[in-house]
Amino acid sequence: MKVAFFNTKPYEQKSFEAQLDGSGHDFTFFEAKLDLDTAPLAKGFDAICSFVNDHLDQAILEKLNGFGINKVVLRCAGFNQIDLEAAKVLDFTICRVPAYSPEAVAEHSFALLLTLSRKTHKAFNRVRDNNFSLVGLTGFNIHQKTIGVIGTGAIGKAFIRIAMGFGCRILAYDLYPDQKMKDLGVSYLPLEDVLNQSDILSLHCPLTEDSFHMINKKALQKMKAGVTIINTSRGALINTKDAISGLKKGKIGFLGIDVYEQEENLFFQNLSEEILQDEQIARLMTFPNVLITGHQAFLTHEALSEIARVTLLNLDQIEAGMELDNQVKLG
CATH class of the missing domain: 3.40.50.720 (NAD(P)-binding Rossmann-like Domain)
Structure with a gap:
């Protein structure tokens, strides 16, 4: 052909x-x-x-x-x-x-989580400037945290296996619960319960009419204060405006995204010599607790x-x- x-x-x-x-x-x-x-x-x-x-x-x-x-x-x-x-x-x-490669995306999800939890991106930049101070670099353990996984397809399963290696309690939401995951100790719960109980939330579901903007103001109200949210699935799963509000109020403690709902005119391009026209992603990048990569989880x-x-x-x-x-x- x-x-x-x-x-x-x-x-x-x-x-x-x-x-x-x-x-x-x-x-x-x-x-x-x-x-x-x-x-x-x-x-x-x-x-x-x-x-x-x-x-x-x-x-x-x-x-x-x-x-x-x-x-x-x-x-x-x-x-x-x-x-x-x-x-x-x-x-x-x-x-x-x-x-x-489900593992490629799952591993990148954990890379975002580990970077945010231990602030290694900030440490890297400091050391290159001969700044070896540890002030402001205090992180948090992933061990024994409750991780909520939305979507337990191939990528979600790969992410769960990694999380289990860190000694985490795993909650999951999926329209079709997986028995093998249950056998490993994953607890399938209604979405509201997963949102309410999770310290860390990782999104691995497809974008549909039902999942569009599933992480919005209403969903954030159900989450723990300071929740960590990771998204390597589809950008429009998160309402960016509501996420910015959640960051400002401290509801979202850390946000790691490899996808963005308006990424079409941004990602996969070198725009370093241009003025960034997207005000929402520009605002996201001002938060010290936000980490953004440009749809590279598969790479x-x-x-x-x-x-x-x-x-x-x-x-x-x-x-x-x-x-x-x-x-x-x-x-």
Whole structure:
């Protein structure tokens, strides 16, 4: 298949090129994001490969369809960026990479937590300035803390296993409780109870109509004062305005996020020479107890290799007319 690869980053191109020889697929890598202006680049291709911040709304899907393209391979797990109803009407086939490396994301979640709890990012900067004072660097133990995990899919499970190694009490909320997690000692509770009892809250659920802004003013009122919140899932799980209010009032003691609800025009770009226009993230960055990374939780060699492998497998199955292992259900 001839595949138009949009929103290309050097690390992605390298991982895909390492596996393309002998695959039978011909990739053309475009740096541009997929939008109405760049969609014509896909003319003459059999399929497109897109990322989580390429919006496949009705207008873009119709334009691609006009070029004779109705096959999309996503190199990500999430698919809330797609108009599924429009895709169904236009007879699109869409596949994703559902679990490229749960451990990569779970480990990054804990990296955020450990950095916030022991202030190693601040210590690093001090020592580079020959400042070896410990004043202001007092942290807190993770051992014996109660950690609430929202969503116990593959990433949530990987996070729980790490947390158990720290000697934590684990509470969880999921629409479909996992018996193996229960056997390990995880207590599944209603969401309100998880919010109320947790010292640390880690989000690992998909973004749906029900989970949109699930961490809001009302939810924060149910949490312990000084709660630590970690989000490596989807930015819009958190109402940023309410989180800022919670930080100002001390309700949120620490916030670590790898995702942000308005990240589309920020993340994956070098904006160091520009004036930051997003006032909410600029405000977040003024808090000393907030740590932000730019959607890098997935970024390990192992995860990139798996993303390339599964994406090529999806293309193989589409081309062969086989049953698709990773097809996104439309409509």
